[in-house]
Amino acid sequence: xxxxxxxxCVKQKLPHKARAEDLYxxxxxxxxxxxxxxxxxxxxxxxxxxxxxxxxxxxxxxxxQTLKTMSASQxxxxxxxxxxxxxxxxxxxxxxxxxxxGEAYYNTDxxxxxxxxxxxxxxxxxxxxxxxxxxxxxxxLC
Numbered sequence: 776x777x778x779x780x781x782x783x784c785v786k787q788k789l790p791h792k793a794r795a796e797d798l799y800x801x802x803x804x805x806x807x808x809x810x811x812x813x814x815x816x817x818x819x820x821x822x823x824x825x826x827x828x829x830x831x832x833x834x835x836x837x838x839x840q841t842l843k844t845m846s847a848s849q850x851x852x853x854x855x856x857x858x859x860x861x862x863x864x865x866x867x868x869x870x871x872x873x874x875x876x877g878e879a880y881y882n883t884d885x886x887x888x889x890x891x892x893x894x895x896x897x898x899x900x901x902x903x904x905x906x907x908x909x910x911x912x913x914x915x916l917c
Contacts, residue, residue: 776866776869776870776871777816777817777818777865777866777870777871778814778816778817778870778871778873779816779817779818779819779820779865779870779871779872779874780806780811780814780816780818780819780820780874780875781812781819781820781821781822781828781871781872781873781874781876782804782807782819782820782821782822782823782875782876783807783822783874783876783879783880784799784804784822784823784824784825784829784838785799785801785803785804785878786801786835786841786862787799787800787801787804788790788800788838790837790839791837792834792835792836792837793834793835794831794832794833795821795823795829795830795832795833795834795835795838796808796821796831796832796833797813797886798835798837799821806873810875811873811875816872816873816889817896818830818864818865819831819864820861820864822842822857822876822880824838824841824845824853825838825840825859827853827856827860828856828857828860828861830866831882840886842879842880843879853886870890
């Protein structure tokens with residue numbers, strides 16, 4: 776079983792192409808990244824509204840896109856893309872996920888990443904349950 780940290784992207788970015796780890800510049804992102812690294816996970820990824828699941832070393836261009844401005848169908852398509860990307864590098868049923876993300880990722884109309892955790896708390900299992908629900912033929916995507 777691996778430990779995988781998922782960190783939400785933020786609006787504040789460098790004005791030029793950079794490694795994903797360096798592109799996002801807000802205090803919140805930096806604190807989430809520091810917290811994730813302190814947990815000694817096997818992998819850390821960024822949940823990007825534009826690129827989906829990003830490894831920290833991915834070289835990307837800055838962008839201005841958020842889940843908050845996407846339609847419900849766009850969010851569902853984004854969630855499906857992220858789940859598919861994550862399935863390529865993680866065991867969705869057994870790995871332990873540390874999710875550091877805000878309200879857009881816990882929308883009551885589209886619970887893509889499980890129940891909202893309390894600040895600083897890890898939620899093993901809730902992400903896996905949500906992923907199973909995402910792929911359930913009865914419910915469709917999120």
